[in-house]
Amino acid sequence: xxxxxxxxxxxxxxxxxxxxxxxxxxxxxxxxxxxxxxxxxxxxxxxxxxxxxxxxxxxxxxxxxxxxxxxxxxxxxxxxxxxxxxxxxxxxxxxxxxxxxxxxxxxxxxxxxxxxxxxxxxxxxxxxxxxxxxxxxxxxxxxxxxxxxxxxxxxxxxxxxxxxxxxxxxxxxxxxxxxxxxxxxxxxxxxxxxxxxxxxxxxxxxxxxxxxxxxxxxxxxxxxxxxxxxxxxxxxxxxxxxxxxxxxxxxxxxxxxxxxxxxxxxxxxxxxxxxxxxxxxxxxxxxxxxxxxxxxxxxxxxxxxxxxxxxxxxxxxxxxxxxxx
Amino acid sequence: xxxxxxxxxxxxxxxxxxxxxxxxxxxxxxxxxxxxxxxxxxxxxxxxxxxxxxxxxxxxxxxxxxxxxxxxxxxxxxxxxxxxxxxxxxxxxxxxxxxxxxxxxxxxxxxxxxxxxxxxxxxxxxxxxxxxxxxxxxxxxxxxxxxxxxxxxxxxxxxxxxxxxxxxxxxxxxxxxxxxxxxxxxxxxxxxxxxxxxxxxxxxxxxxxxxxxxxxxxxxxxxxxxxxxxxxxxxxxxxxxxxxxxxxxxxxxxxxxxxxxxxxxxxxxxxxxxxxxxxxxxxxxxxxxxxxxxxxxxxxxxxxxxxxxxxxxxxxxxxxxxxxx
Numbered sequence: 001x002x003x004x005x006x007x008x009x010x011x012x013x014x015x016x017x018x019x020x021x022x023x024x025x026x027x028x029x030x031x032x033x034x035x036x037x038x039x040x041x042x043x044x045x046x047x048x049x050x051x052x053x054x055x056x057x058x059x060x061x062x063x064x065x066x067x068x069x070x071x072x073x074x075x076x077x078x079x080x081x082x083x084x085x086x087x088x089x090x091x092x093x094x095x096x097x098x099x100x101x102x103x104x105x106x107x108x109x110x111x112x113x114x115x116x117x118x119x120x121x122x123x124x125x126x127x128x129x130x131x132x133x134x135x136x137x138x139x140x141x142x143x144x145x146x147x148x149x150x151x152x153x154x155x156x157x158x159x160x161x162x163x164x165x166x167x168x169x170x171x172x173x174x175x176x177x178x179x180x181x182x183x184x185x186x187x188x189x190x191x192x193x194x195x196x197x198x199x200x201x202x203x204x205x206x207x208x209x210x211x212x213x214x215x216x217x218x219x220x221x222x223x224x225x226x227x228x229x230x231x232x233x234x235x236x237x238x239x240x241x242x243x244x245x246x247x248x249x250x251x252x253x254x255x256x257x258x259x260x261x262x263x264x265x266x267x268x269x270x271x272x273x274x275x276x277x278x279x280x281x282x283x284x285x286x287x288x289x290x291x292x293x294x295x296x297x298x299x300x301x302x303x304x305x306x307x308x309x310x311x312x313x314x315x316x317x318x319x320x321x322x323x324x325x
Numbered sequence: 326x327x328x329x330x331x332x333x334x335x336x337x338x339x340x341x342x343x344x345x346x347x348x349x350x351x352x353x354x355x356x357x358x359x360x361x362x363x364x365x366x367x368x369x370x371x372x373x374x375x376x377x378x379x380x381x382x383x384x385x386x387x388x389x390x391x392x393x394x395x396x397x398x399x400x401x402x403x404x405x406x407x408x409x410x411x412x413x414x415x416x417x418x419x420x421x422x423x424x425x426x427x428x429x430x431x432x433x434x435x436x437x438x439x440x441x442x443x444x445x446x447x448x449x450x451x452x453x454x455x456x457x458x459x460x461x462x463x464x465x466x467x468x469x470x471x472x473x474x475x476x477x478x479x480x481x482x483x484x485x486x487x488x489x490x491x492x493x494x495x496x497x498x499x500x501x502x503x504x505x506x507x508x509x510x511x512x513x514x515x516x517x518x519x520x521x522x523x524x525x526x527x528x529x530x531x532x533x534x535x536x537x538x539x540x541x542x543x544x545x546x547x548x549x550x551x552x553x554x555x556x557x558x559x560x561x562x563x564x565x566x567x568x569x570x571x572x573x574x575x576x577x578x579x580x581x582x583x584x585x586x587x588x589x590x591x592x593x594x595x596x597x598x599x600x601x602x603x604x605x606x607x608x609x610x611x612x613x614x615x616x617x618x619x620x621x622x623x624x625x626x627x628x629x630x631x632x633x634x635x636x637x638x639x640x641x642x643x644x645x646x647x648x649x650x
Contacts, residue, residue: 026351031375032414047602050356089357270639277372277604277635310602314595318643 004249005153006189008196011160014061018161021093022057023049025162027169028307033275039298041291042174043272044166047280047310051113053236054162054186054308055079055086055149061158062147063094071096076144078102078124078131080182081110082236082309083149088119099144101134107235109313126238127228150185151245160189166304167198174201175301178258178287180308181205181214182237184246190306191253202255204296206287208232208262214242214250215257223247233262233320236283236309258296260289268292270321272307282320284308329574330478331514333521336485339386343486346418347382348374350487352494353632358600364623366616367499368597369491372605372635376438378561379487379511379633380404380411380474386483387472388419396421401469403427403449403456405507406435407561407634408474413444424469426459432560434638451563452553475510476570485514491629492523499526500626503583503612505633506530506539507562509571515631516578527580529621531612533557533587539567539575540582548572558587558645561608561634583621585614593617595646597632607645609633 028043046054063075074097077087084100091098098119102111103126114121124134139146150156163186167174177194179187187205194201205214210230217223225241232238242250260268265282268289272280280288287305290296296303312320353368371379388400399422402412409425416423423444427436428451439446449459464471475481488511492499502519504512512530519526530539535555542548550566557563567575585593590607593614597605605613612630615621621628637645 023355026353026370028351028373030348030373045351045602048353048355052602273604273639273642277370277377279598279602279604314598314643314646317598318639318647321639322643 004192005245006157006160006192008193010153010157011164011189011193014157015161015164017064018057018061018158021060024165025049027166028276028278030275037298039300040302041298042166042170042302042304043276043307044162044304045278045307046162047278047284047307051085051089052309052311053082053086054159055083056090057161058150058155058158058185059083059087059147060090060093062152062154063090063096065154066145070145073143073145074098075147076135076138077147077149078135079149080235080238081106082311084114084119085110085311087147088114088117091119092117099138101131101138107313110311150183151243156185156189159186160193162186162306163190163193167193170302170304172198173302174198174304176202176204176296177304177306178204178206178290178296179306180237180284180286181207182239182283183243184214184250185243186306186308187254188246188249191249195253203253204255205250205257206290207237207257207259208234208265208286209259211238212257212259213239214247215259217242217247218251218254218257221251234265234283234286236281237286258290260286260293264289264293266320266323273321279310279312279317280307281309281312284310329517330570331482331485331517333518335478335482336489336514336518339482340486340489342389343382343386343483346385349490350374352491353601353603355600362623364625365627366623367491367495367627367629368601368632369487369629370603370632371487372603372609372632376410376414377634377636378407378411379484380408381415382486383475383480383483383510384408384412384472385415385418387477387479388415388421390479391470395470398468398470399423400472401460401463402472402474403460404474405431405560405563407636409439409444410435410636412472413439413442416444417442424463426456432638435636475508476568481510481514484511485518487511487631488515488518492518495627495629497523498627499523499629501527501529501621502629502631503529503531503615503621504631505562505609505611506532507564507608508568509539509575510568511631511633512579513571513574516574520578528578529580530575530582531615532562532582532584533559533590533611534584536563537582537584538564539572540584542567542572543576543579543582546576559590559608559611561606562611583615585611585618589614589618591645591648598646604635604637604642605632606634606637609635
């Protein structure tokens, strides 16, 4: 029993349930980078996960809990892209249907990939409509089961398996873990895993400078939104406000929030390209960026970074990586 | 005792000697890619090795065999880039000096990186000069020890550690291994490892279509050169003729040679970007390209591919990946 919606045991059980379904992604480390930074930098490469992001862990785990009747009605969710991809693939694997509500400005490559996996896409306007309202309308009309990006214990437990693997591969000695944070699901799941399995590990949420709702919410002790109308290159974590279930965990367990500017995110993408030969999408780069910009101390420490996704098309990747200072 | 310059035991010993020096690079696998190809595709990600290529394995292992007197005189070698980087870093770590003979058209990024690691660069013209002659002149003048890209048992044993790791991570069940092949060192070392540890595994050399000297040499039973004056985007394996020591192994152990056009190499780079989120340089992509172009059968088989390097600057990477069909 823990005071949270999930416990370490739930995550362990999810790990077993997901074996053979999700990739046990590698932990990347580079001695030259460590020397340069004066500490150990460990990247959990969930960009190399199926569908290019950690999201399939939670989505598939949630679908495992559906009845045959629920599966026959199918799933519905909203997502700017990565959860959509993970859910669409999970539904395809479980032979159930999916409707995904996506912002109209979601990257074309992500929309095309979701469509290619057989999911139906419904778009909405990020500034004038509320995605949750659109989803609720679809549920009322179709009886579909909502598989939200994070607000469900089975989804949190699935996401937490990435944190468990990182802790195992790091040999347990993590001073800090930094998680790019949108709604806060992976962050909350990681926080629960660390609180039980490695209580000295500090857990930080990393956000784009202009979408630092979790950081400010942690300071104020309650959920505060981001102003509307803002933009960032970090599309995958451009969330309006922390999730209720996830913030209730994060509020109690996080060491704090850190931020990165769009240019710092670009520089982190380029750093990952040059030193780790790995492709990171902008929203997945803010954790690494917060180490490189000095907000997360790494000297003589071991810092784990969740690399949450790598879904970016080649032209946009080139534009972002080649225009940084 | 084996009839080759190295045995599996030499490679095992090198593995132990290199522990903590080289990265145990991940083996990448993607269930969606496997489904698409109808077989298991395993990528040994030596692009994530220190200095971005497998070369440091052999170079460092060779330096371990030098006397104090030899170390005081320093090392010399020729290389189009990756061996230069590996040797320069290895010399820096062992506190000895390095002179590297590089073709004048070697990628600027590689030359700059070699220079940054403290090595001295001497350039030569690929079409009118012979790199070996330039190296011999330097040896005569300075007494430096040659650390060639592949033609030394300790270098082969070091390179072979990558093949050993791949075999371990694959759980032993490899139907084939494909190695991008320049001088043929990694290919020969892999062939020896497989011949002893997994004799049913077929080993193939993969080359650029216009630099298929090993493929043609295997057919003719003797070393034949590439015509002068040709170019390919695969700079790292643009070698004039198979190495003598390496071809003597490859001639006896390889299943054959396969090729990829420059455009197929580009497509393989893009495939790796999209599905594996990993950065491959052109010369390291020909193995994957030979699977994608159908020369290496993969249906219902397990095929390991050596991803030999990822040293390419962001602008050139973008140009190559975005201009493919």
